[in-house]
Amino acid sequence: MSRVLVVDDDRQLLRALRITLSAAGHEVVTAPDGTTALREAASAHPDVIVLDLGLPDMDGTEVLAGLRPWFAGPVIVLSARVGSNDKIGALDAGADDYVTKPFDMAELLARLRAALRRRVSEGSDPVVVTEHFTVDLAARQVLADGVPVRLTPTEWALLAELVHNTGRLVSQRQLLQSVWGPAYERETNYLRVYLAQLRRKLEPDPSHPRYLHTEPGAGYRFTP
The missing domain is CATH 3.40.50.2300 (Response regulator)
Structure with missing residues (x-):
């Protein structure tokens, strides 16, 4: 309870x-x-x-x-x-x-x-498994069917921030500050571009995201 x-x-x-x-x-x-x-x-x-x-x-x-x-x-x-x-x-x-x-x-x-x-403790390095890919935060690696998915450093940083907050709505500002720094907190176009790239690499149907969700005007959410 x-x-x-x-x-x-x-x-x-x-x-x-x-x-x-x-x-x-x-x-x-x-x-x-x-x-x-x-x-x-x-x-x-x-x-x-x-x-x-x-x-x-x-x-x-x-x-x-x-x-x-x-x-x-x-x-x-x-x-x-x-x-x-x-x-x-x-x-x-x-x-x-x-x-x-x-x-x-x-x-x-x-x-x-x-x-x-969402019970991921502070400082832990979880492995998150979905039907289509696995994210290993400790190894800084994404696997699909056992094969590593090639991500750029920025793509990885964005994905890791979302996975660390699995199930939570992460604001645009938080993502921009975490990945690019405080000077970029208004550059929301960066998020659109890089989320689109991540979806092309990870989503079974990028036009209908199953894992990387957008909540317009608020932020993004990763749901395994």
């Missing part, structure tokens, strides 16, 4: 989430505002946090700022804000995923399951 902290000031939604998540086998702790959320996160030790941005006492990004120095678990933002800047701001503040309201409860449960599956 996993423990989920749900933070939202909508009492009806909070109740619905408690019922649904409990029925799915989760232990649920709730908080109606940011102050309570930070207190419950420290005392309840949740495995994952579902966080609304529009809270009565502080913005959800402020809650993220208070959480991230010590909370290493996944945080899924649940918000009515649909703008790209809001999504990017939340991801850069430390969110792992972003779900917009209104939302499908089954989708949220799937996102929770994906977040909880």
Whole structure:
């Protein structure tokens, strides 16, 4: 059983989430505002946090700022804000995923399951196996049918960053800073070009990506 902290000031939604998540086998702790959320996160030790941005006492990004120095678990933002800047701001503040309201409860449960599956510890070098290729981060190698796939250093750096964050939505800014450096955080065309190259080399159907997904205006996600 996993423990989920749900933070939202909508009492009806909070109740619905408690019922649904409990029925799915989760232990649920709730908080109606940011102050309570930070207190419950420290005392309840949740495995994952579902966080609304529009809270009565502080913005959800402020809650993220208070959480991230010590909370290493996944945080899924649940918000009515649909703008790209809001999504990017939340991801850069430390969110792992972003779900917009209104939302499908089954989708949220799937996102929770994906977040909880991501158990790669800090400093580990995992091997990620898909149906069509294997990524070995320790060996810095990709194999398809046992044969090494030739990647450029930039292609490898981009893929490694996504694989290190398997299942998580990685913002455009984070990818650009990690692979090219802070001076390139606005060069989103770089991402389009190199993701297209990676898809041609790794995806069974590059025009319909199965592993390397784009979320327009927000970022990219690797799902094995």
